[in-house]
Amino acid sequence: QQPVQSPQAVILREGEDAVINCSSSKALYSVHWYRQKHGEAPVFLMILLKGGEQKGHEKISASFNEKKQQSSLYLTASQLSYSGTYFCGSWGKLQFGAGTQVVVTP
């Protein structure tokens, strides 16, 4: 069963924050985050390999709670360029969530 992402979609104004969650019913050994802009290929954001690990990319950061089998992606002070669909990918078995569509408006 693929990871479950929430919310399915979020609309933000520039400068606002958002959190995207990714949870799995199976053990997570690592979590990948990707962003796909409309009409383009998915682009890698970050990998989290250890429980409790946190990473950052621009003003986008993520955490990984291995015990809870979940990861969260934090969009801080969102910019127009953050618009796109965000996917989490779980490894152990290669699976992606269905995606969270993020729209940042001026």
Add this chain to the structure above:
Amino acid sequence: DVKVTQSSRYLVKRTGEKVFLECVQDMDHENMFWYRQDPGLGLRLIYFSYDVKMKEKGDIPEGYSVSREKKERFSLILESASTNQTSMYLCASSFGGQTTYNEQFFGPGTRLTVL
């Protein structure tokens, strides 16, 4: 820059035709992957390969086969295309052999329509 290219951006085929989707990467990556992307379902893994002539099934291998004769090239084959195989197909590659914990680089995708 890593480059992953796919043979076609758009493809239209008829039911029952044999379809070949080609993917080439130029970074000497060991791993290559084929996904299909459908609205509301995200990316679903069809097959992946961690070495030449090696392949492993993903979540949805039925109706597909793959070929990897050279390290840089990974082909997806639809033996007899059906309308439910209409989708966006994405190829990806990464370093790592059987370790899949590495960043994947994606190609631009092939939008396949089966009539």
